[in-house]
Amino acid sequence: MLKARPRVVTSRQGGPDLGALSGPFLLALLGGDEAAVGELVCRSRSLGADTAVVVRDLVMPALCEVGRMWRSGEVSVAEEHLATALVSRVLSRSSSGAAAPAGTARRIVFACLAGEFHDLGIHFLADVARECGWDAESLGANVPREALVRFVEQRPPAALALSVALAGHVPEAAQAICEVRTAAPGITVLVGGLAFREDHERLALTGADAGITDAVALRDWLRVQAGKASAAPPGVRSGSGLPESMPPALRRRIAKSR
Ligand code: B12
Missing domain, CATH: 3.40.50.280 (Cobalamin-binding domain)
Structure with a gap:
């Protein structure tokens, strides 16, 4: 049965143009060259790309191409796994979100x-x-x-x-x-x-x-x-000073031991 139609949210193009980095990025991924992958992500950031733009404009197109090559037998499962693991490591190191x-x-x-x-x-x-x-x-x-x-x-x-x-x-x-x-x-x-x-x-x-x-x-x-967000977003501390998001049993145990 069809349910209520959800909104589709899509980004507009915008932000720095990373087009020139796409080819070298794909080659570095397929070659397992971690230093080059890291360098290209750094270059994207110095052009003003945050993680969201790096993922949309550099990582996704490269992994789509890896997927296409994998399906057509141009790269092996092992090479696909190498590329995936590499991009995952490099991006998590470079993210600035504390x-x-x-x-x-x-x-x-x-x-x-x-x-x-x-x-x-x-x-x-x-x-x-x-x-x-x-x-x-x-x-x-x-x-x-x-x-x-x-x-x-x-x-x-x-x-x-x-x-x-x-x-x-x-x-x-x-x-x-x-x-x-x-x-x-x-x-x-x-x-x-x-x-x-x-x-x-x-x-x-x-x-x-x-x-x-x-x-x-x-x-x-x-x-x-x-x-x-209102003044009191979900997860704010309760009267006990413990986060509301903490499982109730744990909150009770900690509150008792104080
Ligand atoms: C890497 C990969 C794998 C890895 C995954 C590793 C991992 N830890 O993620 C492994 C090896 C496990 C794998 C397995 C399989 N895969 Co695979 N895989 C890929 C590949 C190459 C890249 C996927 C990827 O990471 N993309 C990059 C990320 C960033 O993109 P993303 O996931 O789409 O997410 C972005 C957006 O979609 C969005 N988004 C995603 N989720 C959400 C959620 C929310 C709430 C929001 C807001 C946004 C959002 O934001 C993200 C960032 O922009 C794709 C190729 C492709 N075209 O996507 C094939 C692909 C998806 N796989 C495919 C297939 C067939 C399989 C297998 C069935 C292969 C097999 N025979 O075993 C299995 C299925 C496993 C399973 N049961 O899930 C097909 C799917 C075909 C189809 N249309 O159904 C593809 C397209 C390859 C191909 N060309 O045929 N795969």
Whole structure:
């Protein structure tokens, strides 16, 4: 059954032009040249690109090309794994997002559901969120639905962001969102990933509040939401001085031992 149509949020082109770095970046990735990959990311940053722009304009096109070459047999699975691991290491080192002090920032949780192993995107997006001053957690790949629902029920974030690369996983996302809405109403649920970039119509099947297509669009959405935040964002400290997002049993135990 079709659910309410979520908003699709896409970024406009803009920011520094990284086009000239794309070819060398792909070659460095495929050659496993970590120093060159690091150097190209540094050059992008010196041109004024933040993590969101680096991911949208340098990393995503390169990994799409790696995926194409992998499918056509031009590179092996081992070379694809090498490129993926390399870009992940370099980008996490170069991100400038420091962890926000507990309880002071709006919180966003990223996850890939059961069977979904494409978690590189959400690790980058968590860095993007930290650069925007959000408290971001990435639960990574293959998170069982029950565990995710319990997690957000006990420690409700302001936003839950689910990533779906394979179209066959859209029904699982729809089920998870339905259960999250019952267990923890009030959370804004975002979805993104290749499954929705291939076909925006799939968004309507999920029941999410919005579908966001890329890292720059997410960055802009996070900034707007942070601007709208009330004086007491979710996760602020309670009267006990402990974050509201802390599991209740742990909060009680710590409060008692004081
Ligand atoms: C790396 C990779 C893998 C790695 C993943 C490693 C990891 N830790 O992530 C491994 C080896 C595990 C893998 C496995 C498989 N893969 Co793969 N993989 C890729 C590859 C090459 C790159 C993906 C990537 O990281 N892109 C870069 C990131 C940054 O992009 P992204 O994930 O899309 O995220 C961005 C946006 O989509 C958005 N976004 C994403 N999620 C969200 C969520 C929210 C809330 C928001 C706001 C935004 C957002 O923001 C991100 C940053 O801009 C792609 C090629 C491609 N065209 O994408 C194939 C690809 C996705 N894989 C593919 C396939 C077929 C598979 C396998 C089935 C292969 C197999 N036979 O085993 C398995 C399936 C595993 C599973 N069950 O999940 C196909 C999918 C085809 C399709 N249309 O369905 C692709 C397209 C390759 C191809 N050309 O055929 N893969």
